Amino acid sequence: MMNNSLYRRDMYRRDKSRLYSCTNEQRRHEVRKRNLNGLDYLEVSDDQFYLYVYFIGALPENITKENIRIEGGQRIRDIQVIDVELEHQKDPTLDSYLRVRVDKYGDFSTYTLRLIGLEGIDPHYSYLNFSFKVNCPSDLDCKSAHICPGKERTEPEINYLAKDYASFRQLILDRLALIMPNWQSRHVPDLGITLVELLAYVGDYLSYYQDAVATEAYLDTARQRISVRRHVRLVDYPMHEGCNARTWVWLETKIDTSINLKDIYFITTYQDLPVSNPVLKIDDLRNIDSKKYEVFEPIVKESQANIELYKKHNEIHFYTWGNRECCLPKGATSATLLDEWISSTNTPTKQDKCDDDAPKPPNLERKLQLKPGDILIFTEVKGAKTGNQADADINHRHAVRLISVKHGVDEVYRVNVNNVTQDMPTPIVEITWATADALPFPLCISAIGLAPECQLIENISVARGNVILVDHGRTVTENLGVVAAKTEIMPCEGENQPADVTAVAASFYPSLKYAPLTFRQPLSKQDLHQAPATSLLTQKPRKALPQITKLISNYPSWSWTPQLDLLGSNSQDKHFVVEVDNEGYAHLRFGNGELGQMPVAGSNFSAIYRIGNGIAGNIGADTIAHIVFRQNAITGITPHNPLPAKGGTQPEPLSEVKLFAPSTFRKELQRAITAQDYADIVMRDFSDTVQRAAATLRWTGSWDKVLVVVDPLGEETNNNELLAAISQHLYRYRRIGHDVVVKQAIYVPLDIEMTVCVQPDFLRGHVKAALLNLFSNRILPDGRRGFFHPDNLTFGTGIALSKLVATAQTVTGVENVVVTKLQRLYELDNGELDNGILPLSSMEIARLDNDPNFPENGQFKLSLHGGR
Structure with a gap:
């Protein structure tokens, strides 16, 4: 017996006389109980000449070929049974069968094998439908489904061009005129007309919804911001929602105190404020429209919430070591500050020393409490010519982060201390900051005023301490509601076998009541306390995250985390995505159980988030005027923002997203x-x-x-x-x-010699000094780079003879210039002067330091003639 597909009676019986199509046949069991017999199923051999017939009960011993008839067929008919043979299985687990041999095989139609002339055969199971072509290749399941045919429906005539309210109304009225000809009323108050217009409205709405769905399905036609965001994310284009602005706030204090940064925020000034006190409580703003001012909150980590404020840090003077008419040059990264001796609160047991072994007098201590990591803001507070505060240049303000603080004393200039009989050395503090925070302009310290007074003006610029980083945005709290539960009943597993009833979470897609939601680029603890001050005010909007500081569900008590998308989230990650619509309101999208965890039914969500975003936070300098305490207010503190806020960016326009997104992934x-x-x-x-x-x-x-x-x-x-x-x-x-x-890079030291003819009315020494300064590797006093500054020379940039001559000619007093030597240091002449250029390869960079201590780094020699 070969392996053939089988035909069970309950799968393939198609008798036109039967009235029912049933899935579960109980009659089979009754036939067995009453010791009756019948056909169960059959198999067809590969050559289609043998049928293997199985019975419900035991094989009939007296069966012959005359008891079997094969009926049916469309092209091939009258198939005759040649022989039958009983096959009894010795293994009780296997069914015995009857081998039926036919004279020819049939076509692709359905045939019937019928038993005739046998006693004890149930009429219901006396025939069996089958096909000879069961082993033919097919992509379909051989089992045919028992489907109770439904009522045949007559499709109405529908005008698919009717897509608006008026068309739907007329279409319904035309249909009613056909099926209800006696209804003739067309008055607006009529109930029938009311129902017609209601249905027309619903149809118009559904039609609009269909068109909207089709529109949002493609990037080119999408109009909703959420749709565009999802489309471009598929091509790795992170559409941004803008970001908030940041600035530095200087807290001017009248007393030494400590405050918790989580307990305060700052607001800008406005005319309608009923109080002039810079320190406010939340109750002072309760009846004032929040749209009249902007809110800035400190950026702080939980472990660094407290900050110490010192009165001496309000205004710190620069120390110029007794010199006058001084300034900090552009690009400076260090300075000296003037400290002060004060009475010590603790009685020392021995002579104390500062961190740099600078001696400290007994019973005295320093007033400045600066340490590495602190922020100082250098501010010009007086006009360099008049000494008036109103004449100070507001652009001469710069924030730096201290990377080293070294205490010292000046023994030359001594100071009097009240509780010490003798003069004491002047206490000073040497500070340095990172190159990234280098001064972008010269900072004037002291100068001579205008005539006729010509008085010395000191402390033109000072340093401000007690500085904290703040950003735009106001914290609000909102209850987002409860996750609804929907009941799901699975289909019955069988007769008297009901399925389980389960409750699952319904779709939960809450939206935030207040807008616009704040977005900002996250700052690590290391960045917040070690990064240069300049870099902290710069943000990348595409890396900005929504500022939902807490999103909590009470059942169970979980905290959820915002993500840019859920593509990398698994089924256990409590992540959500914020999507902003065209009106600027934020919607929260949770996971589906595979990409991100699904909220539990019955969970009550509450959110603490911030509002305030975009260019509204780019306020000017000296705009922040009030500090607001959430709990216990501390008097004597006045906030200032010496620098304007920066970084506030509007959400990316949809037109730009559609323009750049399709090709960005090819460019990156x-x-x-x-x-x-x-x-x-x-x-x-x-x-x-x-x-x-x-x-x-x-x-x-x-x-x-x-x-x-x-x-x-x-x-x-x-x-x-x-x-x-x-x-x-x-x-x-x-x-x-x-x-x-x-x-x-491979640095190539140069050897250059130049002969210069000086004009008769100029000193050769002055001209030489100017030339050496111009061809140096330093930053010049006017802010320009020297000719051989490292940032002016890069890969493959050869040194042109003409450029050397042209640069030298710019010096006042130079009459003529001749370059007598232009070659690599310690190498022979390769014809550079004849060719007019000293070439370099793509991996080489020219270098000329002209440092006598390190002559191997390049030499520049001048030979001057003429002048005086």
Whole structure:
């Protein structure tokens, strides 16, 4: 017996005389109980000449070929039974069967095998429908479903062009005139007309909804911000919702005190405020429209919520070591501050010393409490010519983060202390800050005023302490409601076997009542307390997250976290996504149980979030005027923002998203294939530390090695940390088979000599000094870079003879210039003067420090004639 598809009676019986189509046949069991017999199923052999027939009971012993008839067929009919043979199985687990041999096989139609002339056969199971072509290849299931046919419906005539209210109304009236000809009323108050117009309205709404769904299905036609956001996320384009503004706030205090930053926020000034006190309570603002002022809150971590305020830090003077008419030059990264001796509150047991071993007199201590990580704001408070506060340049204000604080004393200039009989050395504090916070302008400390007084004006600029970082946005609390439950009843498993009734969470898509929701780029604890002050005011809107500080469900007590999307969330992650609509209101979308966890039915959600976003927070300097305490107010504190707020960005317009999103993924490098790709990735991801990068492929004999050479900004020596960071970053982008090696550029020292003829009325010494300064590697007093400054020279930038002459001619007093030597240091002449240029390869950078202590870094010699 071969392996054939089987035909069960309950699957393939198609008798036109039967009136019912049933799934579960109980008659089969009754036939067995009454010791009757009948056909159960059959199998067809591969050659279609044998039928293997199985019975409900035992095989009939007296059955012959005359008891079997094969009926049916469309093209092939009159199939005759040639022979039958009983096959008894010795294994009790196997069914015995009857082998029926036919003279020919049938077509693709349905045939009937019928038993005739046998006693004890139930008429209901005396026949069996089957097909000879059961083994033919087919993509369909051989089991036919028992389907009770439903009532045949007559489709009405529908005008599919009717899509608006008027068309629907007329269509319904025309239909009613056909089926209800006696109804003739067309008056508006008529109930029938009311129902017609109601149905027309519903049809118009559904038609609009269908059109809206079709419109939102494509990026080019979508009009809803949420739809566009989802479309472009599929091509890795993170559409941004803008971000809030940040600024620094200086807290001027009359007493030394401590405050909790979680307990305060700041507001801008406005005319309708009934109180003039800079310190307010929440009750003072209860009856005032919040739209009349902007709110700024401190950016703080939980562990650093308390801040100490010192009265002495309100105004800190610079110390110029007794010199006058001084200024801090542009690009400065260090300064000296004037400290003060005060009586010590503790009685020392021995002579104390400061952190730098500077001696400290007994019973005295320093007044300044500066430490690394503090923020200072340098502010010009007087006019450099008049000494008036109104003449101070508001643009001469700059915030820096201290990276080192060193205490010291000046023994030359001594000061009197009230409780000490002798003069004491002047206490000072040496401070430094990062290069990223270098002064962007010269800061005047003291100067001579206008004539005729010509008085010395001191303390033109001062340093402000007690500075904190704040950003735009007001905290509000809202209850988002309860997750509804819907009942699901599964289909019955069988007769008297009801299914379980389960309650699952319904769709929960809450929206926030207040707008606009605040977005900001997250700050780590390290960034907040160590990053340069300048970088903290800069944000990338595409990395900004919604400021929903707490989203809690009470059942169970879970806290949920906002994400840019749920594509990387699993079924256990309590994540949600914020989607902002066209009106600026935020909607919360939770997971579906696979991508993000689904909220539990019955959970009551509450949210604490911030509102205030975009350019509304870009306030000007000196705009913040009030500090608001949520609980216990502390008097004597006045807030100021010496610097304007910056960084507030509006949400990305939909027109720009549709324009840039389809092609952005093609422009952004995700894999380095060519050598230039490696250099482009370095410039893209290290633009703040690398001036230029170059790369080349080199064959090692077994594989390719990519040599990446970088030129750091302002760096003249190897920076191993930067090189290691670039190498690690490039590893994720490298092509398989490429080894990546990152090195600093090859610096080529130069040897240049120049003969200059000076005009008769100018001193040769003055002209030489000006030329040496112009061809130096330093920042010039006017803010320009010297000719050989490291940031002016980069890969492959040769030194042109004409440019050297033209630069020298700009110095006043120079009459003629001749370059007598232009070549690489310690190398022979390669015809550079004849060619008019000293060429460099793509991996080389010119260098000329003209430092007599390190002559190997380049030499520049001048020979001056004429003048006086």
